[in-house]
Amino acid sequence: MKQDYYEILGLSKGATKAEIKKAYRKKAIEFHPDKNPGNSKAEETFKQAAEAYEILSNDDKRAKYDRFGHQAFEGGFGGGGGGGMNMDDIFSQFGDIFGNSGFGGGGGGGFSGFGGFGGGGQRRVKGSNLRIRVSLTIEEIANGAEKKIKVKRKVQAEGTTYKTCSTCSGTGQVTRITNTILGRMQTASPCTVCGGAGQTIDQKPADADAHGLIAKEETVTIKIPAGVEDGMQLKVSGKGNEAPGNGVPGDLLVAIEEKPHATLQREGDNLHYDLYISYSEAVLGASREIDTVSGKVRIKVDEGVQSGKILRLRGKGISNINGYGKGDLLVHVNVWTPKVLNKEQRDFFEKMATDENFQPNPEKSDKSFFEKVKDMFS
Secondary structure (H helix, E strand, C coil): CCCCCCCCHCCCCCCCHHHHHHHHHHHHHHHHCCCCCCCHHHHHHHHHHHHHHEEEEEEHHHHHHHHHHHHCCHHHHHHHCCCCCCHHHHHCCCCHHCCCCCCCCCHHHCCCCCCCCCCCCCCEEEEEEEEEEEEECCCHHHEEEEEEEEEEEEEEECCCCEEEECCCCCCCCCEEEEEEEEEEEEEEEECCCCCCCEEEEEEEECCCCCCCEEEEEEEEEEECCCCCCCCEEEECCCCCCCCCCCCCCCCCEEEEEECCCCEEEEECCCCCCCEEEEEEHHHEEEEECCCCCCEEEEEEEEHHHCCCCCCCCCCCECCCCCCCCCCCCCEEEEEEECCCCCHHHHHHHHHHHHCCHHHHCCCCCCCHHHHHHHHHCC
16 A cells, blocks of 8 residues: 655655655655665655655645545556656656756766756666546446547657767756856756757658657557546556657646436435426325336335425445445435316316325424435435
């Protein structure tokens, strides 16, 4: 089981943005690979702290994590929010955390910031992400689904070759040292010639773009876990646009859209169904067929049922995204009052107007509207 992001940074759930940033900075300095060469445990802690910061520093991602936990970013999508981070992703955060100079301190010493390990490693460029929207029915959301989607993504053209960038010597970055009153300061920025890739085009086919890439349509299989919500975003790692040279592909970001259902209304993990019955069915009782996410089922309506009665079908709702079982299907009984009567019908109801069986006489067991609403959320 993955460790809680707040625990990784040593924070409480009410931590402010400033506290999150400070805690991550402390962890990053303590467990940075340059400071702990050959220590795999320190490197793993370093990565975990970066992943925790990537989620908790983003208001939208943090809100989803607080509500759904790690499942909001996983569900078979390669670590949605941060689980797919590599060292390049982590070092790209340092401009925000440590300023443009990375860790670099006076005298040209300290950590290298953007350059990977030891200050001399090559910085691998990541391809751009792609975004698509997937529409799902209530049934697909309730039970999970597998979708095959055609995506047009950029890939390296066959026959494209690259050579080491002469400007940055293949590191993907240009280092500058300036003298200040505090001493010599080292700054690093992506190479403007190769765009940070460390390589430039040597040869490419005529149909490739300036980066040696061509557009290609590909069918991507997306496994969608049960219980997703409208507006939730999932990630398929490595299925975005490829990067030139030895770069890593971007990701495919999948936005979930929930299709409206003809008879079912969703509320969290619960579903609501409006059942309309006739006055005769309310008096005599009835057996009716209704929709559920697993097909139609037949339910019994007892004789003498009151309009507003709620029948709860347990476990007939939506699967919880965190695996906490299923919600319920709440059937709201509505007695349909006839609007037009013939003479015989009108005569009958006029005779019954003073009959005690037709007079309202609620018992203590007949709950009020507000009690019914309270029960729905209990």
